[in-house]
Amino acid sequence: xxxxxxxxxxxxxxxxxxxxxxxxxxxxxxxxxxxxxxxxxxxxxxxxxxxxxxxxxxxxxxxxxxxxxxxxxxxxxxxxxxxxxxxxxxxxxxxxxxxxxxxxxxxxxxxxxxxxxxxxxxxxxxxxxxxxxxxxxxxxxxxxxxxxxxxxxxxxxxxxxxxxxxxxxxxxxxxxxxxxxxxxxxxxxxxxxxxxxxxxxxxxxxxxxxxxxxxxxxxxxxxxxxxxxxxxxxxxxxxxxxxxxxxxxxxxxxxxxxxxxxxxx
Numbered sequence: 001x002x003x004x005x006x007x008x009x010x011x012x013x014x015x016x017x018x019x020x021x022x023x024x025x026x027x028x029x030x031x032x033x034x035x036x037x038x039x040x041x042x043x044x045x046x047x048x049x050x051x052x053x054x055x056x057x058x059x060x061x062x063x064x065x066x067x068x069x070x071x072x073x074x075x076x077x078x079x080x081x082x083x084x085x086x087x088x089x090x091x092x093x094x095x096x097x098x099x100x101x102x103x104x105x106x107x108x109x110x111x112x113x114x115x116x117x118x119x120x121x122x123x124x125x126x127x128x129x130x131x132x133x134x135x136x137x138x139x140x141x142x143x144x145x146x147x148x149x150x151x152x153x154x155x156x157x158x159x160x161x162x163x164x165x166x167x168x169x170x171x172x173x174x175x176x177x178x179x180x181x182x183x184x185x186x187x188x189x190x191x192x193x194x195x196x197x198x199x200x201x202x203x204x205x206x207x208x209x210x211x212x213x214x215x216x217x218x219x220x221x222x223x224x225x226x227x228x229x230x231x232x233x234x235x236x237x238x239x240x241x242x243x244x245x246x247x248x249x250x251x252x253x254x255x256x257x258x259x260x261x262x263x264x265x
Contacts, residue, residue, distance in 0.1 A: 023113070023256075027256055028057070030258065034139075034197075037061070042064070042065065043060075043061045044067065044109075044110045045111045046112045046115065047112055047114075051081060051091065063089075065107075066091045069094065070093075074092070096131075097127050110128055110137070110138040110139070112141070129192065129263065134265045138260065138261040142256075153241060164226065193264055196257065197257075201253040201256075207249060208248040211237075
């Protein structure tokens with residue numbers, strides 16, 4: 001397990017809450033049905049970011065807890081929660097083991113969305129097992145597809161980013177490499193049972209500003225890595241993207257995979 005340090009998502013939260021695509025209604029409906037959510041019990045969103053997923057479930061639980069190691073993300077979650085007058089949410093900085101030492105709350109559903117690859121996965125699964133009620137489970141949500149073919153505009157983004165950020169993908173204090181062992185292999189080695197569900201794809205519309213903002217929301221694309229070259233980078237990327245579409249509008253089909261770690265009775 002790599003140690004990425006404490007600054008993995010430093011400076012990204014503002015962009016994250018404004019430019020990351022939202023989760024589809026199909027995902028919410030699927031999890032509501034799968035776990036028979038009825039307003040009872042509690043939910044934990046581990047690696048909750050700005051709370052964009054946690055808040056979608058606030059009507060379906062007595063208490064929703066969002067946990068993230070990045071203080072700026074928790075600040076955004078608190079801000080958004082106040083704006084929509086969320087009353088049954090709690091936002092905490094830390095990791096699951098620290099939370100477990102200080103709390104005895106149990107959960108019907110734990111969500112880990114686009115964050116499991118950053119974690120010590122076997123250790124996290126082991127810690128969560130006792131925290132989940134019988135019949136509950138973990139929904140590990142991601143869009144990662146190792147065989148995905150980039151669209152022409154995505155290829156341009158990748159090429160320009162490499163020119164300005166370098167060939168190695170930075171992550172906190174070091175560089176990132178995707179886990180060689182898949183989530184599907186990790187879960188059956190735990191006490192949980194594995195189920196996999198693929199949701200229907202949905203279309204995401206991108207503009208020049210949202211492409212740049214989304215890039216700044218990532219660990220490897222943090223604005224701080226550019227130093228004084230921010231304006232030059234943005235001008236270059238916009239110029240190259242406009243060669244693909246002079247209106248500056250781009251489309252993408254987003255696929256969502258849900259790996260369930262179920263605690264059977």
